[in-house]
Amino acid sequence: AQRVTQPEKLLSVFKGAPVELKCNYSYSGSPELFWYVQYSRQRLQLLLRHISRESIKGFTADLNKGETSFHLKKPFAQEEDSAMYYCALSGVADKLIFGTGTRLQVFP
Amino acid sequence: DVKVTQSSRYLVKRTGEKVFLECVQDMDHENMFWYRQDPGLGLRLIYFSYDVKMKEKGDIPEGYSVSREKKERFSLILESASTNQTSMYLCASSPGPGGYIQYFGAGTRLSVL
Numbered sequence: 502a503q504r505v506t507q508p509e510k511l512l513s514v515f516k517g518a519p520v521e522l523k524c525n526y527s528y529s530g531s532p533e534l535f536w537y538v539q540y541s542r543q544r545l546q547l548l549l550r551h552i553s554r555e556s557i558k559g560f561t562a563d564l565n566k567g568e569t570s571f572h573l574k575k576p577f578a579q580e581e582d583s584a585m586y587y588c589a590l591s592g593v594a595d596k597l598i599f600g601t602g603t604r605l606q607v608f609p
Numbered sequence: 610d611v612k613v614t615q616s617s618r619y620l621v622k623r624t625g626e627k628v629f630l631e632c633v634q635d636m637d638h639e640n641m642f643w644y645r646q647d648p649g650l651g652l653r654l655i656y657f658s659y660d661v662k663m664k665e666k667g668d669i670p671e672g673y674s675v676s677r678e679k680k681e682r683f684s685l686i687l688e689s690a691s692t693n694q695t696s697m698y699l700c701a702s703s704p705g706p707g708g709y710i711q712y713f714g715a716g717t718r719l720s721v722l
C-alpha cells in the first residue's frame with residue numbers, strides 16, 4: 502500500500518539549531534516526493550520536490566530509496582520557518598498521498 | 610501565478626443543512642481535488658476530478674458529493690451536514706496528466722452546529 506509516514510507531530514527547536522523533519526514512504530515503483538508547507542494564515546504551498554534537487558529557503562531533502570525516506574533538513578532554523586510541513590508522495594492518476602504533517606516551532 | 614479561489618473563508622451551518630463549497634481555478638488545469646484537513650490526520654482526499662463532468666471518489670467520500678460542470682469550477686456538496694463534518698476544507702488543482710504539483714486554495718473552515 503502507498504503510504505507516507507511523518508512520525509513527529511511537533512518539532513520544537515531554538516533559532517540557529519539544525520532541523521530535520523522526518524518522512525518515510527512505502528511505494529512500489531519510482532515515486533516522486535514533495536514537501537509542502539503551510540505558514541500561519543497562508544495557503545498550503547509547495548516547498549520542494551525531489552527531482553528538482555533545489556535548496557528552497559535553506560531547506561534540502563534527499564530521496565533515499567534504500568531507506569525509503571525523504572527527510573527535510575535545514576542547518577540553521579529561523580523563526581520564520583515555523584509552520585506546518587507535509588510530506589507527499591505521487592500516487593496513481595495524478596493524486597498525491599500526504600503524511601499527517603509535522604508542526605515546526607522555532608523559538609527565539 | 611496560479612490562483613485557486615474558495616468562495617468562503619468561514620461557514621457556519623446547522624446539522625441537516627445542505628452545504629455547497631465552491632472552488633474556482635484560473636489556470637485551465639485538468640485536475641481538481643477536495644481535501645479535508647484535520648489536526649493529527651493530515652490531508653485526506655474526499656473527491657477528485659480529471660475533467661468536466663468527471664469525478665472519482667477519494668479516501669473519505671461518505672457524506673459528500675461533487676459537481677464539475679465547468680472546467681474551472683469544482684463544487685463540494687454536503688447533502689445533510691453533520692457535526693463530524695466540521696473541518697477545514699481545501700481545494701486544489703493541478704495540470705494533467707502527470708502534473709503532480711497541486712496548487713491550493715486558502716481553505717474554508719466549516720463549522721456544523
